[in-house]
Amino acid sequence: MLTIKDIAEKAGVSRGTVDRVIHDRGNVAEEKRRKVLQIVEDSGFRPNEFASLIATNKIHSIFCIIPQYFPGDVWEITAGGLTDAGKKVESFGVRVEIVTYDQYSIESFREACDSVLAHGPSGVVVAPMFRAGTLRFVRELSARGIPYVYIDTKLDDDGYLEFFGLPMYESGYLGADILTQRCRAGINTVLNVRIKRDKDMLSDPTMLRRAGFMDYIKEHLPQCTVRDVWINPNDEDEIARVMDGEFESLPENQRNLIMFNSRVHLVASYLKKRGLTGCNVVGYDMLRSNLRALKDGTVSFIIAQHSDLQAANAVRTLAEYLAFRRPVARKDHYSQMDILNKHNCDYYTL
């Protein structure tokens, strides 16, 4: 492995000069600069990033801005990924801080951004919900030379370092394919179980999944109707009543259910209570309760998009970029969509 000293000798200059060239710090005669650059190129020299890390002896801070979350919420999963990655990058001098905002208040988002700016972050991870506010924010970051990474959603600016997202539409399309796998020809009804509370939401991200699902149905099973069933997540008895009502009029071979949020375990509990294991049920996200439902046969498939891993990767690559100056390989990363059933889900717990 080559060192800075080797390069310096080859070029007939001192270590300092090489250092100045490598880091573009100026104050070096054009002629020598070119010579050093040439040798660096030819030899493929890259400064030892570990030595560099301990020499700089800096502490970086990454601030992550995501929506507020309650227990069981999808954003809780994301936050978990951020925290996990935070522990891992601690050893190379990167602290990770999470700042949350109310996703229904642009005001609150501004405050979060301003607060982050005030802390003077080395890097930022942001899950944006408000276009204008985000644009203003990332412009300021760019002006200050602070790298930022989008997760979940991205804007169409090109200043971001990376983007880690979930293909929501595609996961809905996939869900439709998986759900209708079984006896495709005979399917004429699908129940889409939805959460009452979500009815009033301005922008429910799972609507994209629904759109993908609907398009698939339209393309492949035009004769099939999709019926919405609204349930209250906090009232077990009401769920039972509503579902009982639906199932009464539904022939046994038409019990196809899908939920686009992560709460399929709610329906699973109902099915378990009624001893109905033969239904065709598809849900999303690898919550423990969902996995349990897979194992006991009440849910057929779970599609896992690992938003926790996405968040963790965002932090990890940004941390490596800051601490090791590691260039990023690609800008856009879309999560894979794992199809889980009772026979393979045990192998997904890390």
Added chain:
Amino acid sequence: MLTIKDIAEKAGVSRGTVDRVIHDRGNVAEEKRRKVLQIVEDSGFRPNEFASLIATNKIHSIFCIIPQYFPGDVWEITAGGLTDAGKKVESFGVRVEIVTYDQYSIESFREACDSVLAHGPSGVVVAPMFRAGTLRFVRELSARGIPYVYIDTKLDDDGYLEFFGLPMYESGYLGADILTQRCRAGINTVLNVRIKRDKDMLSDPTMLRRAGFMDYIKEHLPQCTVRDVWINPNDEDEIARVMDGEFESLPENQRNLIMFNSRVHLVASYLKKRGLTGCNVVGYDMLRSNLRALKDGTVSFIIAQHSDLQAANAVRTLAEYLAFRRPVARKDHYSQMDILNKHNCDYYTL
């Protein structure tokens, strides 16, 4: 972050003493040893592994022993993973070398082992095929204090550092479930397409998959018969003839095919030639040709076990263990089994 100097001051000793205690190098008074140990425990001190890496300034070599392979072989995938990981760990002073042996000659395996021992490796990754020979080999490694990692198969000794394997039986079981998903009730025939050459093999690892598959069928679809179809991988015309013959007597809704090796693309080519996209076809391994078959609709599902990633992880963790003294978290790692179809496979290419 604490440093050795901090610990030394707290304990009222010098850096050297702390160093001796941490690395169990002896030559330190029992009383002080205990005191230092206490402080290290309490403060959760871990020496900065990056500083440690550059200070030791050692080069480690990992030797990997795997069966010989030809283009398109499964072991080629494994070798790819080893090589990839080798590039990544180069930066922390670990070289990776691959040594192959003829998996039908115990003699050749011995030679490979002896050759590796002669090179004085820092660590070893081995995919064992011969029990006795491997046992002899790993005993010698243990005696010399050289850590070793199993991939693919493991022995029942307990000296290994880690094991990275594929749950073959389970993947066969899963394959059966996926294959028979569609119109489960009506299935009465499955064709298991097999490679003629493999007929003579003493131990074909894919036989485990077949066993898992058969057990599933026995348990869930006892009325279903599994018929073997033998093809010659190098003769496209013969494949067509054989398959034509099989299909002639097979009603359209009984065209269920599975292959337990990675060659499902052979059947896919045939199906494509005949314009048969409605068949129910399951195969294994994420070869590019298999993915293509998924996309064009001739193959329904591919089960991917990522033996390349397994190999890469083996090298990575061993390298980190050697270079950074990172303790290993778990001994046994089984690969996940990803279910791929035409709608999610694009998201799996790293």
Added chain:
DNA sequence: ATACGGTTTGTGCGCGCGCACAAAAAATTT
């Protein structure tokens, strides 16, 4: 020729650690 301002270059120190060797302390022998 000397002084001066600006540019360019070289060197020394420190980051945290491992390791070797010298110094100090303790134990043993004479």
Added chain:
DNA sequence: AAATTTTTTGTGCGCGCGCACAAACCGTAT
């Protein structure tokens, strides 16, 4: 008590790098 051996402890150097500061260089004005 002195000499010797053995055990224990402290210190200095180097790993590869970043950064600051001093030294050297250069051209121009005095």
